[in-house]
Amino acid sequence: MSVIDIKGxxxxxxxxxxxxxRVVLKxxxxxxxxNEFVCIIGPSGCxxxxxxxxxxxxxxxxxxxxxYRNSKIHGPGPERAVxxxxxxxxxxxxxxxxxEFSLDRKKYSPMEREKIASKYIxxxxxxxxxxxxxxxxxxxxxxxxxxxxxxxxxxxxxxMDEPFSSxxxxxxxxxxxxxxxxxxxxxxxxxxxxxxxxxxxLLATRIVLLTPSPGQIxxxxxxxxEKEDLISEQMAAFKNxxxxxxxxxxxxxTPVTIDAQE
Ligand SMILES: Nc1ncnc2c1ncn2[C@@H]1O[C@H](COP(=O)(O)OP(=O)(O)O)[C@@H](O)[C@H]1O
Ligand SMILES: [Mg+2]
Numbered sequence: 001m002s003v004i005d006i007k008g009x010x011x012x013x014x015x016x017x018x019x020x021x022r023v024v025l026k027x028x029x030x031x032x033x034x035n036e037f038v039c040i041i042g043p044s045g046c047x048x049x050x051x052x053x054x055x056x057x058x059x060x061x062x063x064x065x066x067x068y069r070n071s072k073i074h075g076p077g078p079e080r081a082v083x084x085x086x087x088x089x090x091x092x093x094x095x096x097x098x099x100e101f102s103l104d105r106k107k108y109s110p111m112e113r114e115k116i117a118s119k120y121i122x123x124x125x126x127x128x129x130x131x132x133x134x135x136x137x138x139x140x141x142x143x144x145x146x147x148x149x150x151x152x153x154x155x156x157x158x159x160m161d162e163p164f165s166s167x168x169x170x171x172x173x174x175x176x177x178x179x180x181x182x183x184x185x186x187x188x189x190x191x192x193x194x195x196x197x198x199x200x201x202l203l204a205t206r207i208v209l210l211t212p213s214p215g216q217i218x219x220x221x222x223x224x225x226e227k228e229d230l231i232s233e234q235m236a237a238f239k240n241x242x243x244x245x246x247x248x249x250x251x252x253x254t255p256v257t258i259d260a261q262e
Contacts, residue, residue, distance in 0.1 A: 001033075001034065001069065001070075002031045002032065002033055002067075002069075002070075003032050003033060003034055003036075003068065003069060003156065003157060003189045004030075004031070004032040004055055004066065004067070004068060004157065004189070004191070005030075005031050005032075005066065005067040005070075006028050006029060006030040006031070006051075006054075006055070006064070006066050007029060007064055007065050007066070007067070008027065008028075008029060008063060008064035008065070009025060009027075009028040009029075009051075009054065009061040009063070009064035009065070009066060010023070010025065010026055010027065010028070010061060010062050010063035010064050011023075011024045011025040011047065011050055011051075011054065011059070011061055011062050012024060012062050022213075022214075023213075023214040024047045024050050024213065024214055024215065025047040025050055025051055025061075025214060025215045025216075026214045026215065026216045027216055027217075028051065028064070028215070028216070028217060029217070030208065030217065032189060032191065033189070034189060035187050035188070035189060036189055036190070036205050036206055037183060037189075037190045037192070037203055037204050037205045037206070037225075038189075038190065038191045038192070038204060038205070038206045038207075038208060039192050039193075039194055039199070039200035039203055039204035039206070039207050039208070040052070040191065040192070040193045040194075040208050040210060041193075041194060041195060041196075041197060041200050041207060041208070041209050041210070041242070041246075042195070042209055042210030042211065042212070042215060042218075043195070043212050043246070043250065044195065045212070045213050046210045046211065046212050046213050046214075046215040047210060047213065047214065047215030048161075048193040048195075048210060048215070049161050049193060050215075051193075051210075051215065052082075052159050052160075052161050052191060052193050054066055054073075055073070055080065055157075055159055055191060056076055056080055056082050056159050057073050057074065057075040057076040057077060057080065058076060068080065068156075068157070069156075078104070078153060078155065079155055079156040079157060080155060080156070080157045080158075080159060081102075081150040081151075081153045081155035081157070081158050081159065082150070082159045082160070082161070083143075083146050083147060083150050083158070083159070083160040083161070083163045084146070084161055084163070085161050085162045085163060085165055085166065086166070087134070087139070087142040087143065087146060088146060089134040089142055089145055089146065090134075091133065091134050091135060092133070093133070093134075094130065094131045094132055094133050095121060095126060095129050095130050095131070095132050095134075095137070095145050096114070096117055096118070096121065096130040096131065098134070098145050098149060099117035099120060099121055099145065099148045099149045099152050100113045100114065100116075100117040100152075101149070102149045102150070102152055102153045103116060103117065103152060103153065116152050117148070117152055118130070119152075120148035120149075120151050120152040121145075121148050123148065123151070123178075123182055124144040124145070124147050124148045124178060124182075125144065125178070126141060126144050126145065126148065129141065138171075139166060139167050139171070140167050140168075140171035140174070140175060143163055143164060143167065143175060144175065144178070146163070147163075147175070147178070147179065147182070151182055151186060151188075154186075155188065156188065156189060157188065157189045157190070157191065158188050158189070158190045158191070159190075159191050159192075160179075160190065160191070160192040160193065161193045162193055162194055162195065163175075163192070164176065164199075165194075165195075165196075172199070176199055176202055176203060179203065180202070180203055183203075184225075190203075192204075197239060197242050197243060197246070198230065198239075200242075201223070201227075201230055201235060201238060201239055201242075202227075202230060204223055205222065205223055205224075205225050206220060206221065206222050206223065207220065207221045207223065207242065208220050209221075209242065209245055209246065209249065211249045211250075211252070212249065212250055218245060218248075218249040219245050219249075221238060221241070221242065223238060
């Protein structure tokens, strides 16, 4: 069964200065299945965040429809957790409370919430920091809390928008590995936006390349879930092909505008 179905999606924003709509995404058709780890890549401004926000239910397509397990998406839902690019922790709450905060009070007792939060705090290697407030944590630790909070919700789908792009290379690699480990253990469907081909190669079971604005799907690659090193011949071939296609799609496109009323 498909988890997310994107059918004929088209998105434009009105530009007051030009008094016209600018197409951001065009003819997007994408079906994402159970336990897939899909990485969406493409140049800056091609509509990656917009696409993720529509799956999250924060934005609506202008044309076309998006379905979550055959139900049309009308807004955000707890089955689709989001990890944002910028840290989204509550500054007055400690690590433990930040993670517990995401858990449904009707569904879980305070003790259950504490137990679930502790389990995921351990998984992201923050045991011992439960009582720390966000201002005492490094950027990498803050994103670890955000990861723990999202996984603690036990969402069906995890949506991530360049979650580690503001972190240094080494921290980012650590967190990529941790996400990968948790994903292997927990078996969720993940959609991650990144502009890093290497990050996509490491994490994805499928990579979807969008063209420069207006974003359209240019090419997809299916990758093995088990890939111990990225310098194998097979992975190097994927990398070369992706980089070549990034160049090809950049040359093949011209911007499109539409009438604001459309
Ligand atoms: N709320 C909005 N109003 C107007 N334009 C927007 C809005 N959100 C995004 N855009 C425009 O849509 C285009 C795609 O943005 P975005 O989805 O953020 O791209 P990406 O994440 O690939 O860098 C950009 O040109 C951006 O300026
Ligand atoms: Mg973006």
